[in-house]
Amino acid sequence: DGGITQSPKYLFRKEGQNVTLSCEQNLNHDAMYWYRQDPGQGLRLIYYSQIVNDFQKGDIAEGYSVSREKKESFPLTVTSAQKNPTAFYLCASSIGRKETQYFGPGTRLLVL
Amino acid sequence: GDSVTQMEGPVTLSEEAFLTINCTYTATGYPSLFWYVQYPGEGLQLLLKATKADDKGSNKGFEATYRKETTSFHLEKGSVQVSDSAVYFCALGATNAGKSTFGDGTTLTVKP
Numbered sequence: 001d002g003g004i005t006q007s008p009k010y011l012f013r014k015e016g017q018n019v020t021l022s023c024e025q026n027l028n029h030d031a032m033y034w035y036r037q038d039p040g041q042g043l044r045l046i047y048y049s050q051i052v053n054d055f056q057k058g059d060i061a062e063g064y065s066v067s068r069e070k071k072e073s074f075p076l077t078v079t080s081a082q083k084n085p086t087a088f089y090l091c092a093s094s095i096g097r098k099e100t101q102y103f104g105p106g107t108r109l110l111v112l
Numbered sequence: 113g114d115s116v117t118q119m120e121g122p123v124t125l126s127e128e129a130f131l132t133i134n135c136t137y138t139a140t141g142y143p144s145l146f147w148y149v150q151y152p153g154e155g156l157q158l159l160l161k162a163t164k165a166d167d168k169g170s171n172k173g174f175e176a177t178y179r180k181e182t183t184s185f186h187l188e189k190g191s192v193q194v195s196d197s198a199v200y201f202c203a204l205g206a207t208n209a210g211k212s213t214f215g216d217g218t219t220l221t222v223k224p
Contacts, residue, residue: 006155035214040219041216041217042201042214042215042216042217043156043201043214043217045211048211058211090155090156092155092156097206097211097212098143098144098205098206098207098212099144099205100146100158100161101148101156101158101212102158103148103155103156103157104155105154105155106153106154106155
């Protein structure tokens with residue numbers, strides 16, 4: 001089955017620690033995205049990538065970093081510079097940036 | 113820049129009631145328009161879309177028409193069910209100038 005997967009489902013971060021969220025897709029999509037969702041809020045774009053080895057900052061990129069070394073993978077690192085990382089993180093992909101986005105099941109990040 | 117304004121929630125309806133969730137947009141160019149649905153603890157999934165003016169998207173009894181003259185894409189369903197309880201997001205696809213844009217979401221609760 002084609003789809004987009006995220007792991008882990010829950011992630012705990014200690015003070016000063018960097019953590020990496022995984023996102024993998026087997027849909028052969030060129031574009032991939034990371035969003036942050038806070039309780040009762042909409043989606044805010046962190047980073048997006050339209051092609052391998054290229055990515056752009058979204059609206060709230062500070063404290064986050066990404067890489068796009070393979071078409072199917074777009075990991076997100078939440079660095080210690082992100083002071084309020086507790087949120088639900090959603091990864092998505094699309095054939096092209098104007099097309100329907102397909103979302104993963106999300107990772108909930110909590111701070112210890 | 114591009115923006116989406118959704119009807120504020122939460123919306124609470126009785127089963128079999130008529131549903132309207134308003135969505136208006138501001139965009140440069142002519143983006144595709146989308147409605148996504150999010151069930152508790154999950155990622156978003158596409159509900160319906162329309163790619164040009166006067167197109168009607170429909171799925172699972174939900175409908176929305178791309179109205180260029182009123183810059184709107186209101187979501188409607190004639191008879192809601194308890195299983196329709198979810199958060200609904202209106203979204204603009206990316207235009208040549210920018211990236212996709214999501215509304216803040218509207219929470220729908222349907223009571224038996």
